Amino acid sequence: MRKQRGLLIVLSGPSGVGKGTVRKELFSQPDTNYEYSISMTTRLPREGETDEVDYFFKSREDFEELISQGKLLEYAEYVGNYYGTPLDYVNQTRDAGRDVFLEIEVQGAEQVREKVPDGLFIFLAPPSLSELEKRLTGRGTETDAIIQSRITEARKELEMMNLYDYVVENDEVERACERINAIVIAEHCKRERVEKRYYEMLKENV
Numbered sequence: 001m002r003k004q005r006g007l008l009i010v011l012s013g014p015s016g017v018g019k020g021t022v023r024k025e026l027f028s029q030p031d032t033n034y035e036y037s038i039s040m041t042t043r044l045p046r047e048g049e050t051d052e053v054d055y056f057f058k059s060r061e062d063f064e065e066l067i068s069q070g071k072l073l074e075y076a077e078y079v080g081n082y083y084g085t086p087l088d089y090v091n092q093t094r095d096a097g098r099d100v101f102l103e104i105e106v107q108g109a110e111q112v113r114e115k116v117p118d119g120l121f122i123f124l125a126p127p128s129l130s131e132l133e134k135r136l137t138g139r140g141t142e143t144d145a146i147i148q149s150r151i152t153e154a155r156k157e158l159e160m161m162n163l164y165d166y167v168v169e170n171d172e173v174e175r176a177c178e179r180i181n182a183i184v185i186a187e188h189c190k191r192e193r194v195e196k197r198y199y200e201m202l203k204e205n206v
């Protein structure tokens with residue numbers, strides 16, 4: 001039987017909603033069935049981050065070379081640094097029948113939508129804008145001015161949520177993960193239903 005190509009799962013949403021937190025929780029679960037696509041970035045590693053585990057850390061020059069060679073499925077400039085998804089890894093993993101999981105900001109997700117129409121797009125939403133502000137403040141990695149510009153940006157990003165296949169509210173991390181896992185299972189069932197092999201089943205002589 002022909003192996004079904006893996007899904008491309010894209011998790012996106014505004015800064016501070018909890019994308020990184022939810023992704024880390026999903027990948028810490030022993031039964032996770034997706035492959036995480038490690039992104040390329042020009043930002044410097046933070047304390048505790050490891051090259052080729054958290055990101056492939058690149059110079060600006062090397063990153064621009066990857067762009068010009070068409071090696072990235074998508075890329076975006078975010079707060080002064082480039083971030084991008086390696087194209088070969090995504091294709092090879094999907095071709096091997098494994099699902100690939102991207103955790104990327106919204107500009108990048110828009111590019112993936114154009115290039116991969118059969119992708120599964122999940123928007124992670126905050127319970128409210130005030131809770132989003134609280135999370136950004138609580139993380140303590142940005143100044144007040146940057147937090148305000150992220151909130152302004154988030155208002156625009158929230159308007160884009162209806163372009164996504166699913167909206168998952170990140171009220172509690174565990175619950176958000178459960179919803180994402182349920183969506184992926186449901187999407188597999190839906191896509192397999194329209195696979196040719198089920199039509200072939202009807203030709204069986206029993």
Ligand SMILES: Nc1nc2c(ncn2[C@@H]2O[C@H](COP(=O)(O)OP(=O)(O)O)[C@@H](O)[C@H]2O)c(=O)[nH]1
Nearest residue numbers: 020039040075076078083084085103104105108
């Ligand atoms: N477009 C795009 N965004 C990415 C990629 N990898 C990470 N990001 C996003 O870049 C943003 C900044 O990431 P990072 O510097 O690790 O900071 P943090 O996630 O806010 O702690 C986050 O919104 C990530 O989801 C990528 O490959 N492409």
Ligand SMILES: Nc1ncnc2c1ncn2[C@@H]1O[C@H](COP(=O)(O)OP(=O)(O)O)[C@@H](O)[C@H]1O
Nearest residue numbers: 015016017018019020021135139170171172173
């Ligand atoms: N469900 C949640 N409830 C409360 N706080 C959360 C939740 N999810 C994430 N956070 C916190 O919100 C902040 C932003 O989360 P982070 O994962 O860095 O967001 P993003 O990757 O979307 O920018 C972090 O301090 C994180 O611990």
